[in-house]
Amino acid sequence: MIPGLGGKLPRSLIDLLWRDHPEAPTGGTRGPRARVSTGDVVDAAIRLADAHGLPAVTIRRLAEALEVSTMSIYTHVNSRDDLLVLMADATHGRMERSRFGRLGWRGRVQRVAESNLALLQAHPWLHEIDDDRTALGPGTIAKYDHELAALAPLDLAPVTCDAALTFLLDFVRASARALRPNPRSGELAQHWPEWSLRLETYLGEDFPLARTVGAAAGAAMGAAHSPSMAWDFGLARVLDALAALAPPRA
Amino acid sequence: MIPGLGGKLPRSLIDLLWRDHPEAPTGGTRGPRARVSTGDVVDAAIRLADAHGLPAVTIRRLAEALEVSTMSIYTHVNSRDDLLVLMADATHGRMERSRFGRLGWRGRVQRVAESNLALLQAHPWLHEIDDDRTALGPGTIAKYDHELAALAPLDLAPVTCDAALTFLLDFVRASARALRPNPRSGELAQHWPEWSLRLETYLGEDFPLARTVGAAAGAAMGAAHSPSMAWDFGLARVLDALAALAPPRA
DNA sequence: TATAACGCCGTACGTTGTACGACGTACATA
DNA sequence: TATGTACGTCGTACAACGTACGGCGTTATA
Incomplete structure (x- = not known):
């Protein structure tokens, strides 16, 4: 490896997934001790997602929750896509298996x-x-x-x-x-009185089966x-x- | 309605969905004739999605494809989320029903x-x-x-x-x-030689069933x-x- | 002819993921 | 003990996104 050029290669997703396994590469011991671990990032992301949904899981919010700078997140996780994989695998791992x-x-x-x-x-x-x-x-x-x-x-x-x-x-x-x-059911319920009328008009005499079963409207309205x-x-x-x-x- | 304030209310999603129905509101006849219709926007979006995937369906690209300005798209479609609904419904409507x-x-x-x-x-x-x-x-x-x-x-x-x-x-x-x-199978196949070795190491003696069935690796690798x-x-x-x-x- | 409705569009804002490179710290080696 | 290198941290910056807002010009209606 050419000295002077920082050897970049990040820990691959596989190694991140298996980070708790004894054989997993630990990364060198130099430099300042990491203030957060990959596991911390994943846990915080899961907490965010549980509380506010996946769109709330942004790198910036994650960093804020962990009291680190935005870009520090990338030290522990290669990308947002990778993070999602880590989150899913972690929750799979925590399922009760009696x-x-x-x-x-x-x-x-x-x-x-x-x-x-x-x-x-x-x-x-x-x-x-x-x-x-x-x-x-x-x-x-x-x-x-x-x-x-x-x-x-x-x-x-x-x-x-x-x-x-x-x-x-x-x-x-x-x-x-x-x-x-x-999440959209609120909006739908709000407009429902108006929309159901229109739908009634549009349906007219057509789609006898759909009308009978009534699930088109039912599903849309979020009724029982x-x-x-x-x-x-x-x-x-x-x-x-x-x-x-x-x-x-x- | 207070004059001087442009009466804003846009055509709702329902009416857009049923835009071809005789009872559907057509919108007033004043102003310049529309250069594109809602149907045109939806069709162009479907073409884009078919060709390059859903992420390629952006308002800007759509506008470019239709040779209109970005913001003109919103004259014919209320939001990107609505557009997706219109796209899905249109393709459902075009299914062959013999x-x-x-x-x-x-x-x-x-x-x-x-x-x-x-x-x-x-x-x-x-x-x-x-x-x-x-x-x-x-x-x-x-x-x-x-x-x-x-x-x-x-x-x-x-x-x-x-x-x-x-x-x-x-x-x-x-x-x-x-x-x-x-779409990620390329990347996965590329790293597979390296990753499969690691996985082998990590799996060790555990997970006998998973190993036997071998689908974990198989699915991941995109093999047959x-x-x-x-x-x-x-x-x-x-x-x-x-x-x-x-x-x-x- | 005046008015109001309408299609069109330029600008601008906030938000996202993340590339890049600088800086300082702590261990490994000489 | 001195030096070099690996590593964590972070500030700045960029491109792309959806879309709010408001102005402009065109057209049918009053």
């Missing part, structure tokens, strides 16, 4: 579904993070391992087991998304509507679907 | 699934639009009506029918999301992996699940 004990496969599946729902309700901003690299983190891998174990009694081929888990979790994610209180019903319905369907795969009795 | 004919319910369900998959593959940016107000648009309602009709042979109660459709479409959305080529298998698996499971609901023979 033993399944003697629970049958249905009970296990239900438990996996419910704990994922709880996760997404506790941290709704997870919906807005869509980065495959999250799968590289220790928290996400531990979660994956645990949930695969839940499906073990079904005795499926590995790939099928993975597919089944994906199927289950995709359902949970979608339901959780629908269940989530919409289905999302919580969709959860029960969907979970029952997932169980049905897996049952069709399972050994006769388990 | 008759189901004598197709059985399985064939219908499959067709609905496939056409939604095709939609999301043709316009991947739809994944990034998450706004309930889309449900108020004519395209979205027409789509909804058509897809409810597909499920009619199942002879379900209205709410159940809605729930079943939601279940199906949520599956399709999640699968389409996984199927979508990740499951998404296309997940589609087949999932669709079969959805059909199983609905079959458990359906009348014995249909």
